[in-house]
Amino acid sequence: MPSQHFLTLFFFLLISCNTLTTSTSSEKQDTFDFVRPIDRKLLGLNKKEKLSHFRFYWHDVLSGKNPTSVAIIPPSSKVNSTTAFGLVNMIDNPLTLGPELSSKLVGRAQGFYASASQEELGFLMTMNFAFIEGKYNGSTLTIVGRNPAINLVREMPVVGGSGLFRFARGYAQANTHWIDFKTGDACVEYNVHVFHY
Numbered sequence: 097m098p099s100q101h102f103l104t105l106f107f108f109l110l111i112s113c114n115t116l117t118t119s120t121s122s123e124k125q126d127t128f129d130f131v132r133p134i135d136r137k138l139l140g141l142n143k144k145e146k147l148s149h150f151r152f153y154w155h156d157v158l159s160g161k162n163p164t165s166v167a168i169i170p171p172s173s174k175v176n177s178t179t180a181f182g183l184v185n186m187i188d189n190p191l192t193l194g195p196e197l198s199s200k201l202v203g204r205a206q207g208f209y210a211s212a213s214q215e216e217l218g219f220l221m222t223m224n225f226a227f228i229e230g231k232y233n234g235s236t237l238t239i240v241g242r243n244p245a246i247n248l249v250r251e252m253p254v255v256g257g258s259g260l261f262r263f264a265r266g267y268a269q270a271n272t273h274w275i276d277f278k279t280g281d282a283c284v285e286y287n288v289h290v291f292h293y
């Protein structure tokens with residue numbers, strides 16, 4: 097009888113649906129759709145968050161045979177050029193423990209800075225501090241911020257990080273140690289306060 101077949105099919109569907117649901121829930125640990133809540137312990141984030149103060153020197157070397165800071169886009173010719181508006185420098189600047197370029201290398205500042213102000217000398221800084229020192233070797237901090245270079249101290253946000261700096265946040269303060277106005281070379285002290293695990 098056809099009605100019996102329908103009933104069988106109905107029960108078959110009911111059972112297979114049930115089986116499907118059961119298998120999905122049992123696979124929950126290793127597969128998921130797009131997003132799932134997870135325990136902090138799985139990422140080692142159940143530890144107390146630390147607050148650290150890092151200090152090092154950032155060297156903007158434009159002169160000589162081995163510059164680490166290179167203008168890749170010239171300032172715009174459309175506006176008053178006193179602030180070099182539009183200039184973009186790509187950097188791979190050494191970060192050293194002391195103010196001398198020859199002192200211990202602790203990392204590099206890789207990224208770019210761009211003149212973003214028409215009224216005063218002000219840069220948009222976009223860079224990663226890629227550390228090589230001790231346990232921080234391979235970990236990075238990302239800085240994105242405004243740098244009004246003439247000011248004594250400029251503060252920029254630390255927006256995140258990688259490796260030991262996962263979930264990092266904080267701020268970096270820059271103050272110029274020395275600058276050679278003829279070549280543009282500069283040494284800038286960075287004090288970075290950062291929360292991390």
Ligand SMILES: *[C@@H]1O[C@H](CO)[C@@H](O)[C@H](O)[C@H]1NC(C)=O
Pocket residue numbers: 176177178
């Ligand atoms: C450019 O700006 C500076 C500072 O605001 C001003 O002194 C100078 O006269 C300006 N130059 C021109 C060509 O507009």
Ligand SMILES: *[C@@H]1O[C@H](CO)[C@@H](O)[C@H](O)[C@H]1NC(C)=O
Pocket residue numbers: 228229230233234
């Ligand atoms: C940092 O790590 C890299 C890659 O693991 C390694 O080659 C390098 O020697 C390390 N540098 C320091 C200063 O420990």
